[in-house]
Amino acid sequence: MEEFKKAVERNIAEYGFPVALDEKTGAMQWVDMRKLELSYLICIENIAPFFEGMREGKLLTTKCKRCGELFFPPQKDCPNCRVSEMEWVELKKEGVLETLTVVFVRPPSFAMHDPYTVAIAKLDDGVRITAWLRGDPRKVKPGQRVRVEISRRKEGYLMYELVPIEG
Amino acid sequence: MAVAVIGVGHTKFGNRRDVNVPELAWEAMKQAFDSANVEQKDIDFFVVGTAGLWSSEAAVPSLMAEYAKLGVGSMRVEAACATGSAAIRVGYTAIESGEADVVLVLGVEKMQESPNPTVIEIIGRFGSYFWEFENFGLTFPAYYALHATAYMAKYNATEEDFARVAVKNHYYGAKNPNAQFQKEITLETALNSPYIAWPFKLYDCSPITDGAAAVVLASEEKVKEWGIEEKVWILSQGVGTGTANLSKRETFTSLKSAAFAAELAYKKAGIDMDAPYKQLDGANVHDCFTAAEIIAYEDLRFAKRGEGVELIRNEQTYIGGRIPVNLDGGLKAKGHPIGATGVSQAVEAYKQLLSKAEAGRQAEIKNGRWLTHNVGGTGHYSYVTIYSLEKR
Ligand SMILES: [Zn+2]
Numbered sequence: 001m002e003e004f005k006k007a008v009e010r011n012i013a014e015y016g017f018p019v020a021l022d023e024k025t026g027a028m029q030w031v032d033m034r035k036l037e038l039s040y041l042i043c044i045e046n047i048a049p050f051f052e053g054m055r056e057g058k059l060l061t062t063k064c065k066r067c068g069e070l071f072f073p074p075q076k077d078c079p080n081c082r083v084s085e086m087e088w089v090e091l092k093k094e095g096v097l098e099t100l101t102v103v104f105v106r107p108p109s110f111a112m113h114d115p116y117t118v119a120i121a122k123l124d125d126g127v128r129i130t131a132w133l134r135g136d137p138r139k140v141k142p143g144q145r146v147r148v149e150i151s152r153r154k155e156g157y158l159m160y161e162l163v164p165i166e167g
Numbered sequence: 168m169a170v171a172v173i174g175v176g177h178t179k180f181g182n183r184r185d186v187n188v189p190e191l192a193w194e195a196m197k198q199a200f201d202s203a204n205v206e207q208k209d210i211d212f213f214v215v216g217t218a219g220l221w222s223s224e225a226a227v228p229s230l231m232a233e234y235a236k237l238g239v240g241s242m243r244v245e246a247a248c249a250t251g252s253a254a255i256r257v258g259y260t261a262i263e264s265g266e267a268d269v270v271l272v273l274g275v276e277k278m279q280e281s282p283n284p285t286v287i288e289i290i291g292r293f294g295s296y297f298w299e300f301e302n303f304g305l306t307f308p309a310y311y312a313l314h315a316t317a318y319m320a321k322y323n324a325t326e327e328d329f330a331r332v333a334v335k336n337h338y339y340g341a342k343n344p345n346a347q348f349q350k351e352i353t354l355e356t357a358l359n360s361p362y363i364a365w366p367f368k369l370y371d372c373s374p375i376t377d378g379a380a381a382v383v384l385a386s387e388e389k390v391k392e393w394g395i396e397e398k399v400w401i402l403s404q405g406v407g408t409g410t411a412n413l414s415k416r417e418t419f420t421s422l423k424s425a426a427f428a429a430e431l432a433y434k435k436a437g438i439d440m441d442a443p444y445k446q447l448d449g450a451n452v453h454d455c456f457t458a459a460e461i462i463a464y465e466d467l468r469f470a471k472r473g474e475g476v477e478l479i480r481n482e483q484t485y486i487g488g489r490i491p492v493n494l495d496g497g498l499k500a501k502g503h504p505i506g507a508t509g510v511s512q513a514v515e516a517y518k519q520l521l522s523k524a525e526a527g528r529q530a531e532i533k534n535g536r537w538l539t540h541n542v543g544g545t546g547h548y549s550y551v552t553i554y555s556l557e558k559r
Contacts, residue, residue: 001282022184029184032223042297073298073412099320099419101312102365103304107288110304118303120313120414128414132303137365142320159302 004031046076049088054158057150059093061127062086072127093148095123097162102137112154119162121146133162140164169558170262171390171398174203174383175514180502181347182279183377188224189234192275195379195507196235199271203383204393210383211267213241216254216274217506220289221281231273247293248455249543250274251380251509252404252550258384259401268386274510275379286375293544295412308364308372308456310413310545315366315458317419322473324461326366330357331479332457333370333499338485340496342528347376347502371457376502380510382517387558399520402536402555405431409546422546425466429540432551433468436536437559443538444469444490447553449519449530451512453542454497463540464492467551486530494519494528509550512539516554532556 007020008031018031044051050073053060063070064078065085072091077084100119103110110116119133129148133140140146145165153159176198183191200207215228224230228241246253251274258270278286290307291300299305318324334354340346352370360369390398407424410416416423430440438446452467454460464475469490478484484492495501495515498508516537518524535556542549 022182024182025184027185042301072414099313099317101309101316101367102362103306103309104362104364105287105306105308107291107300107304107306108284109288113304116304118305118309118313120419128416130299130303130305130412130414142317 047074050074053088053090054150054160059091059148059150059160060088061091063089070125070127072123072129091127091148092124094165095121095129095146097121097133097140097144097146098128098142100133100137100140100142119146121162123148129160129162131160131162133164135164168263168265169387170259170401171385171387171395172382172401172513172517172554173385173390173395173398174199174201174205175517176200176202176381177345177511177514178379179345180376180378180504180511183277184279188222188227188275188277189230191277191377192227192231192273192379193234195275195381196231196271196273199381199383203385205269205383207235207237209269210237210239210271212258212261212270213237213239214244214254214257214270214272215241216244216250216272216510217276218245218247218250219506221286222277223280227275237271246548247543248453248503248505249509249541249548249550250506251511251513252539252541252552253509253543253548254506255382255384255509255513255552256404256406256550259404262384262386268389270384271381272384272510273379273381274504274507276504276506277377278375278504279377283375293547298412298414306364308367311456311459312364312367313413314419314462314545315456318458318462319366321420322476324476326368327354327358328461328476328479329366329371329457330354332454332460333357335479335482335485336454336493336497336499339494339528340500342525343496343501344525346496346500347374348496348500367456367458373455373498373503376504378502378504378507378511380507380514382510382513397521399517399554399556400558402553402559403432403435404550404552405429405433405435407431407549409544409549411547413545421462421472422466422542422549424546424549425463425540425542425551428549428551429467432538432553436553436555438553440468443467446534447490447536447538448532448534449491449494450538450540451495451497451515452492452540454493454499455503455542457499459542460492460497467538467540486528491530494524494530509539509541512541513552513554515539520554520556
């Protein structure tokens with residue numbers, strides 16, 4: 001890739017265009033000079049208590065006041081009742097691991113992390129949660145009891161993770 | 168109104184840095200026009216399946232209408248990795264409803280216009296972005312790996328079982344001149360490759376691919392009017408949708424949307440739900456990852472729950488077995504240009520049913536029916552289509 005970029009710079013100066021030959025096929029490529037940088041704004045206004053809860057070490061979510069359905073991740077509206085009368089409840093931070101994977105080939109935006117384990121657990125309240133699993137993934141299997149822990153991640157902000165319960 | 172595939176086109180899949188997007192798409196379109204023996208003026212409507220983002224062009228239907236001189240209505244369709252089948256659905260329903268008589272469906276993707284890390288970043292977002300990717304970096308192989316792990320734990324399947332799928336699909340890919348990988352592999356090669364997302368290794372994963380495929384669809388009336396002999400009928404199609412967030416699912420050993428789509432398709436085609444493989448000559452299933460093919464055997468009822476793994480262990484999905492699967496190499500060896508995959512499966516159904524597949528990868532055609540199973544995301548969208556030599 002570095003060689004390729006150098007070739008492009010050389011070709012702009014010498015040949016007059018941002019071009020380079022593809023390493024595999026030898027076919028001439030125009031190298032797009034318009035870089036796209038994306039970063040989105042995602043509204044959390046209606047689920048802000050979830051983040052407030054995390055600041056206090058709690059895992060909060062929404063429950064419909066009418067039908068009683070528990071939602072996780074928290075959501076503003078109940079599709080069953082078609083109303084938005086939700087209450088915030090605290091989830092028990094324990095459950096059972098259902099599945100896991102270890103991400104070796106990471107996206108560039110996760111390059112600062114070592115290979116990480118992502119797991120899905122079913123909490124005792126009945127909802128499922130996806131999060132990173134702390135510890136050696138080889139020592140756990142589906143069926144393992146886990147707890148949810150709020151912790152500060154490398155990037156500096158709060159997040160929750162799954163931690164195996166010993167014994 | 169019955170709908171037939173009357174012509175097909177398919178480019179070589181793989182690294183296609185030798186052509187740009189319209190040139191690549193035209194390769195498939197030109198072949199489809201030639202094989203259907205139609206002119207541009209015969210086309211009533213034009214559908215393009217392309218997921219995009221990794222490639223430079225966004226307005227592909229218009230770009231192609233200009234390049235190919237098509238002066239009719241068009242639209243772009245997206246359903247993640249099931250984009251091609253969604254495009255076929257639009258064309259099929261346009262004809263079925265009487266809105267159009269002849270439709271060109273193109274699937275095209277030029278994924279290698281972006282470097283691999285960018286592509287990994289983009290595909291990771293085919294789920295529930297905030298709760299899965301933004302915070303936990305679930306990559307696309309990882310989504311399916313969550314299913315593979317659950318399947319292994321529940322049914323005692325092994326990484327070796329998954330590798331057997333790769334060995335089979337490379338075996339047939341080697342006989343397909345349009346495949347990205349035309350090399351057979353051994354079980355050892357597959358098992359010794361590096362981990363991508365445990366339990367998946369490099370050889371459990373489909374590659375990043377450039378490619379295009381096209382089909383010309385026509386109404387029963389047009390088929391009669393033109394006296395078209397070489398054609399296959401679209402007998403039925405079932406569509407299902409799964410939750411965006413995997414944690415909202417009851418099970419990880421099945422894709423509910425695929426089982427749902429299969430039942431719809433079987434019902435409409437009058438196929439026996441208990442042993443559908445007895446009425447089919449073969450299938451193309453969505454093997455973006457090896458374990459996905461095994462789970463597909465079960466969702467499609469080729470095997471009972473937990474017994475899909477026995478089909479691959481006993482080579483029952485090779486030619487001569489219970490039901491041959493992915494004789495074109497599948498996504499695994501043929502390659503997986505996202506928007507083109509579903510259309511490519513239709514091209515394969517056409518070739519197999521008309522006994523036009525290359526030597527060594529042609530199934531025996533007895534029932535005259537072929538199934539395609541195309542999954543977008545991790546069962547976020549599923550399309551099961553049944554192609555047939557006979558109109559119902
Ligand atoms: Zn409710």
